[in-house]
Amino acid sequence: MNTANLIDRRKIVDWLGIAPFMIFAFMFLILPTLYLVTGAFFNPAGEFTFKNIADLAHPTILSAYWISIKVSVASSLGGAVIGFMLAWAVVLGGLPSWIRSGLLTFSGVASNFAGVPLAFAFIATLGRTGLVTLLLREWFGFNLYGTGFNLLSFLGLTITYMFFQIPLMVLILTPALDGLKKEWREASEILGASTWQYWRMIGLPILWPSLMGTTLLLFANAFGAIATAYALTGSSLNIVPILLYAQIRGDVLHNPNLGYALALGMIVITGLSNVLYIWLRSRAERWQK
């Protein structure tokens, strides 16, 4: 009786130790999210309904999701390709080692350089009076904006987002490329495989969970981002985070619960890509032991 009591008490103390963290997480992470998720299934009168979800099919909202998905896919694929090239160059390209440490340090900085200042940097570079725009015109007589290019568009936003997408890819992929064992390469060469065959049948199949997983992470990263887009385009580009921002500010959809549904849609999309990322990463780790 007495010992059982002691054990119970110890257990209670054990759980009390993480109570502050759990209360914090519940109040400032889980409860706010749950509130919106459940709110998406009720009308303002408090009755259960699927109407909010159905209302997401409104053309403005659908096109916002569509542009958001396009920008996120394009910037994550672009980030993945260029990031892979850079990681490959420093790991397997036989470059001096200072380039590797330089690239990794810079990537650490650039992957955190997002938000409003990033938008300023690209306006100063590719905007109407930006450095590159001016130099192209002066040196080559090439009018960038004459081609229909606009920084405040799908393409401009994609190019801007890649500034933090590429470094993130480099940071995650470099260790994965380090994990490719020399022995595999040598074994395949002894068996007569060409470089192409090595990459197609050994290198990429081992790397693809890391590659795919990180691309999904980049996708979610771009999908939730708002500050850069808002500072770059104001509210002229209709993407989901900006629409939600306007909705929070002034109920532009004229239905608070439709705002909850909009948020739910974002959580579902970023949640799915993160779940897939975690699953793919656990597959990738098998080869990195």
Add this chain to the structure above:
Amino acid sequence: MKTNRLLAWVAIAIGVVYFIVPLIGTFEFSLRMRRGEYSFDAYQSVFSDMQFRATFGYSMLMAFFTIIFGILLVVPTAYWVRLRLPQIRPVVEFITLLPLVIPAIVIVFGYLRLYNSSSFIPLTNSTSGTNALLMLSYITLSLPYMYRAIDTAMRSIDVATLTEAAESLGARWPTIMFRCIFPNVMSGVLSGAFITFAIVMGEFTMAALLNRPAFGPYLQLVGANKAYEPSALAIIAFAITWLSMGLLQLVSRLQKTAPRKA
């Protein structure tokens, strides 16, 4: 192997162009304020702006409190999970990853609904309440990085032995926590602090929607109204990020070399 190296150089060259050109472009633009010649007028204009000083100071203060309270929340939790509740580790890790899954704008949307003036906990009713809510939202945002940094540092020390040794010497809980555990995970604490600093200084969404005069919304405001100052501010922001990441790398390098000496 020769073609390999050539390709590698080409890849690096593309990367350098993509990353360096916007920085040069921004810097060049920030010098253009005076007509016909380069000058630091834009920087002067920024630094003499009262709004700049006020919002910069506000965000610094926010970063400071976020770091202090974030550390006080995360270090004991990570310690306790390692010492007593290893079975709950996956759950805690999952929770710390959630802020990467749920977009910041969704989290703050939830706050505005839950803690508004007509709710049970009307935090947004007063300035200090809103400030507290903003700080809590920053702790949430930095949680994935803070927890990872501290938990990694804790992996390299033997928490159970340290605790037992301290206990058998008669130490009480505060002594164990602040004189035993904290100094041993200092490198992780500092890494977490630097990344939190970088996040808080540039954050826009939370501060804008909670209507607090932070540095992020100020940047946006300047961007919408002025021509050359935004570039100067972008250079300043980049320097801040560079500084905090540089310090972070320095700390993690020290952490790696420390065990070898011992």
